[in-house]
Amino acid sequence: xxxxxxxxxxxxxxxxxxxxxxxxxxxxxxxxxxxxxxxxxxxxxxxxxxxxxxxxxxxxxxxxxxxxxxxxxxxxxxxxxxxxxxxxxxxxxxxxxxxxxxxxxxxxxxxxxxxxxxxxxxxxxxxxxxxxxxxxxxxxxxxxxxxxxxxxxxxxxxxxxxxxxxxxxxxxxxxxxxxxxxxxxxxxxxxxxxxxxxxxxxxxxxxxxxxxxxxxxxxxxxxxxxxxxxxxxxxxxxxxxxxxxxxxxxxxxxxxxxxxxxxxxxxxxxxxxxxxxxxxxxxxxxxxxxxxxxxxxxxxxxxxxxxxxxxxxxxxxxxx
Amino acid sequence: xxxxxxxxxxxxxxxxxxxxxxxxxxxxxxxxxxxxxxxxxxxxxxxxxxxxxxxxxxxxxxxxxxxxxxxxxxxxxxxxxxxxxxxxxxxxxxxxxxxxxxxxxxxxxxxxxxxxxxxxxxxxxxxxxxxxxxxxxxxxxxxxxxxxxxxxxxxxxxxxxxxxxxxxxxxxxxxxxxxxxxxxxxxxxxxxxxxxxxxxxxxxxxxxxxxxxxxxxxxxxxxxxxxxxxxxxxxxxxxxxxxxxxxxxxxxxxxxxxxxxxxxxxxxxxxxxxxx
Numbered sequence: 001x002x003x004x005x006x007x008x009x010x011x012x013x014x015x016x017x018x019x020x021x022x023x024x025x026x027x028x029x030x031x032x033x034x035x036x037x038x039x040x041x042x043x044x045x046x047x048x049x050x051x052x053x054x055x056x057x058x059x060x061x062x063x064x065x066x067x068x069x070x071x072x073x074x075x076x077x078x079x080x081x082x083x084x085x086x087x088x089x090x091x092x093x094x095x096x097x098x099x100x101x102x103x104x105x106x107x108x109x110x111x112x113x114x115x116x117x118x119x120x121x122x123x124x125x126x127x128x129x130x131x132x133x134x135x136x137x138x139x140x141x142x143x144x145x146x147x148x149x150x151x152x153x154x155x156x157x158x159x160x161x162x163x164x165x166x167x168x169x170x171x172x173x174x175x176x177x178x179x180x181x182x183x184x185x186x187x188x189x190x191x192x193x194x195x196x197x198x199x200x201x202x203x204x205x206x207x208x209x210x211x212x213x214x215x216x217x218x219x220x221x222x223x224x225x226x227x228x229x230x231x232x233x234x235x236x237x238x239x240x241x242x243x244x245x246x247x248x249x250x251x252x253x254x255x256x257x258x259x260x261x262x263x264x265x266x267x268x269x270x271x272x273x274x275x276x277x278x279x280x281x282x283x284x285x286x287x288x289x290x291x292x293x294x295x296x297x298x299x300x301x302x303x304x305x306x307x308x309x310x311x312x313x314x315x316x317x318x319x320x
Numbered sequence: 321x322x323x324x325x326x327x328x329x330x331x332x333x334x335x336x337x338x339x340x341x342x343x344x345x346x347x348x349x350x351x352x353x354x355x356x357x358x359x360x361x362x363x364x365x366x367x368x369x370x371x372x373x374x375x376x377x378x379x380x381x382x383x384x385x386x387x388x389x390x391x392x393x394x395x396x397x398x399x400x401x402x403x404x405x406x407x408x409x410x411x412x413x414x415x416x417x418x419x420x421x422x423x424x425x426x427x428x429x430x431x432x433x434x435x436x437x438x439x440x441x442x443x444x445x446x447x448x449x450x451x452x453x454x455x456x457x458x459x460x461x462x463x464x465x466x467x468x469x470x471x472x473x474x475x476x477x478x479x480x481x482x483x484x485x486x487x488x489x490x491x492x493x494x495x496x497x498x499x500x501x502x503x504x505x506x507x508x509x510x511x512x513x514x515x516x517x518x519x520x521x522x523x524x525x526x527x528x529x530x531x532x533x534x535x536x537x538x539x540x541x542x543x544x545x546x547x548x549x550x551x552x553x554x555x556x557x558x559x560x561x562x563x564x565x566x567x568x569x570x571x572x573x574x575x576x577x578x579x580x581x582x583x584x585x586x587x588x589x590x591x592x593x594x595x596x
Binding site for chain 1: 332333334335336337338339340341342344345346348349350352353356357358359423424427428429431432434435436437438439595596
């Protein structure tokens with residue numbers, strides 16, 4: 001279990017993490033989302049004591065990370081693929097990490113096999129692809145068979161098979177009662193991997209809820225209707241709690257009425273429908289709605305802030 | 321936007337088991353790190369080769385013109401030939417000492433090291449111990465090896481001294497000790513500056529440039545400082561006297577230790593205080 005209490009990190013005048021409170025529970029996968037510069041990585045670095053909080057505290061299983069007698073067995077962390085000396089072989093890197101906690105060489109071989117690095121384990125890390133570096137980082141995180149796993153963008157650079165492998169791995173580890181904290185920009189991936197989401201925006205927690213609830217909240221019950229008689233159909237739904245948007249000459253998006261009701265009314269009015277599609281919101285849309293509001297809310301105050309330039313359109317781009 | 325989560329199915333939290341963090345483990349880790357990068361192998365090989373080569377060159381080129389060296393001075397002649405390479409070796413181990421930690425900063429490895437040793441200072445201490453011991457051993461191999469190279473050549477010129485003669489053995493040990501201490505000094509500089517280029521420049525600046533520059537300034541109080549410089553005091557440990565203040569060997573060792581302590585203390589304070 002990870003607990004943050006009014007955790008704050010300032011770099012000069014910029015506040016990267018602004019008095020956040022959250023709890024990451026064991027036994028489930030907690031996704032950590034937010035635009036670039038939202039403070040995700042800084043928060044993760046503070047959890048494992050790389051950065052010192054300006055204010056507040058964060059504990060892992062009731063203690064600060066550095067106070068644990070066996071830190072690598074408490075927390076396995078993948079911060080970024082570049083936390084490895086490029087001149088050393090993968091095997092020696094893991095061996096050196098393991099030695100600090102007297103973890104036997106047999107465990108090093110285990111994590112190498114687990115992450116599929118057998119063929120390159122004796123090669124120098126400098127020549128590794130992004131995906132191999134990522135696998136090595138995950139291998140290092142797993143070395144101590146830790147109770148808590150913190151993975152920053154673990155699927156970054158992995159092939160589809162690797163992405164699926166990470167998903168199954170973290171779900172399996174969570175089912176063993178471990179605490180899993182995972183950040184990713186791939187919303188679709190997060191939707192199928194995480195049970196719970198913590199969304200950061202501009203250094204603050206803007207949502208902390210189960211994935212299903214977040215999607216549900218953003219689900220506006222939109223129905224897409226294609227008909228040659230668009231204006232006539234639109235006229236049928238003149239009501240305060242119904243929104244009709246005409247997106248094309250023959251295309252309407254109707255919010256607030258079920259697809260069945262639209263079909264029935266159209267039939268009664270003798271209007272032919274060429275398409276009638278209920279659209280449920282994806283996690284991505286839910287996320288965009290959340291972070292967009294947050295960005296819009298604050299942009300006016302600090303226009304020169306780099307994070308403010310990160311528009312929803314940029315995000316959409318980076319997701320693809 | 322916050323929704324109350326439905327009570328998750330009760331899961332028993334995973335309890336970690338197994339061995340913990342220990343200083344012995346951190347020492348072993350640092351030994352693995354040092355031996356598993358090429359720069360270490362190359363640096364140490366260079367120190368040994370230069371030392372042996374210098375000893376051979378110096379002994380072979382020595383032309384006494386028929387004058388006999390008094391029996392009491394023969395050991396010192398031999399010791400000087402055997403430790404001459406230390407002057408060059410100090411530059412190589414200074415680079416190695418900086419790289420031992422700046423290489424971790426430039427590659428990001430430091431973040432892995434610190435997550436494994438979150439109290440940080442044990443990592444710096446272990447690095448210092450490992451680099452001291454390894455450099456001392458390599459230094460001893462260099463100076464004793466150089467003695468073995470120089471002894472037969474000089475014997476042909478009437479200079480003889482046994483390895484166990486204190487006037488030979490102590491300088492050989494002193495040369496190795498100085499190399500080891502320079503490496504640790506440079507480690508501290510590397511940890512303070514966190515950059516390979518800057519660290520190497522600063523370490524070589526102190527070892528090589530500072531004595532030269534200061535000796536060119538014609539001020540008496542600066543001349544008085546010269547014997548307290550790292551390399552002047554260090555080289556005097558084994559009889560290569562450049563600064564000349566007539567200090568005893570143990571005094572010179574203390575001066576060098578002072579430099580090492582200052583560098584390590586600065587490194588320790590900054591390592592503990594700064595974000596990694």
